[in-house]
Amino acid sequence: MKDMSQIANAVETGTNKISARDVNVFYGDSQAIKGVDVEISNNTVTAFIGPSGCGKSTFLRCLNRMNDTIDICRVTGTIRLDGEDIYDKRVDPVQLRAKVGMVFQKPNPFPKSIYDNVAYGPRIHGLARSKSDLDEVVERALRRGAIWNEVKDRLYAPGTGLSGGQQQRLCIARAVATEPEVLLMDEPCSALDPIATAQVEELIDELRENFAVVIVTHSMQQAARVSQNTAFFHLGELVEYGETGQIFTNPQDPRTESYITGRIG
Numbered sequence: 001m002k003d004m005s006q007i008a009n010a011v012e013t014g015t016n017k018i019s020a021r022d023v024n025v026f027y028g029d030s031q032a033i034k035g036v037d038v039e040i041s042n043n044t045v046t047a048f049i050g051p052s053g054c055g056k057s058t059f060l061r062c063l064n065r066m067n068d069t070i071d072i073c074r075v076t077g078t079i080r081l082d083g084e085d086i087y088d089k090r091v092d093p094v095q096l097r098a099k100v101g102m103v104f105q106k107p108n109p110f111p112k113s114i115y116d117n118v119a120y121g122p123r124i125h126g127l128a129r130s131k132s133d134l135d136e137v138v139e140r141a142l143r144r145g146a147i148w149n150e151v152k153d154r155l156y157a158p159g160t161g162l163s164g165g166q167q168q169r170l171c172i173a174r175a176v177a178t179e180p181e182v183l184l185m186d187e188p189c190s191a192l193d194p195i196a197t198a199q200v201e202e203l204i205d206e207l208r209e210n211f212a213v214v215i216v217t218h219s220m221q222q223a224a225r226v227s228q229n230t231a232f233f234h235l236g237e238l239v240e241y242g243e244t245g246q247i248f249t250n251p252q253d254p255r256t257e258s259y260i261t262g263r264i265g
């Protein structure tokens with residue numbers, strides 16, 4: 001078993017955006033995450049992989065305090081964003097989630113127009129001073145979501161009327177509209193067909209220019225295609241963390257090797 005400081009220091013590319021130390025998560029009496037240490041780099045896609053139930057989504061939700069919304073969930077340890085403890089009592093979780101945006105497994109546009117889906121966050125966070133400001137914010141976000149060309153002539157049509165892949169890119173546009181610094185994606189392609197998946201994967205690669213992206217995926221091929229760093233979780237532990245190429249070609253822990261060769265999971 002690797003020393004935790006070795007795991008924490010295993011990835012040295014880029015600057016660290018998020019630093020987690022000794023994170024434990026409990027649902028009631030049951031422990032879902034055990035002593036996780038990890039550094040998430042800026043301008044990098046970090047993939048969380050591991051068998052079903054190993055805690056990937058639970059740990060991802062710690063990074064923007066989405067677990068706060070689950071009554072029986074308790075988080076201990078320290079998670080810092082740019083050095084600031086995100087669990088400090090003075091941190092407003094709503095402001096935090098504007099900085100650390102999230103995209104879910106199933107595209108979940110609001111029952112509003114395409115425009116209003118994207119404008120929602122900037123409006124509540126006061127990011128636009130006028131209608132023309134807001135128009136610009138919406139256009140920039142839709143361009144970053146790689147969906148502008150498909151929707152620019154129907155901005156006032158309902159977001160729910162788009163195809164699944166378009167809805168997911170709309171949700172990505174909605175998440176980036178508040179100018180977050182980190183984008184968390186929980187299996188963002190699992191409800192999409194291969195063409196829409198390829199479009200979203202291409203988009204993820206572009207997004208890392210501006211954000212730290214963390215993606216939970218069941219697909220090792222996807223992790224290999226989109227990420228620079230990979231963290232392998234097993235039974236609530238972070239077993240191995242390193243450059244994606246190294247994790248897939250030269251894993252150091254036998255559990256990682258078993259998973260990537262299909263023997264567990």
Ligand SMILES: Nc1ncnc2c1ncn2[C@@H]1O[C@H](COP(=O)(O)OP(=O)(O)OP(=O)(O)O)[C@@H](O)[C@H]1O
Nearest residue numbers: 027032050051052053054055056057058059070218
């Ligand atoms: N809201 C919840 N209440 C109670 N237990 C939960 C809750 N959410 C997750 N768990 C438990 O925590 C553990 C980790 O679950 P989690 O969903 O984080 O794993 P995962 O690796 O993301 O799984 P999957 O790949 O299947 O989505 C599991 O044992 C799960 O049953």
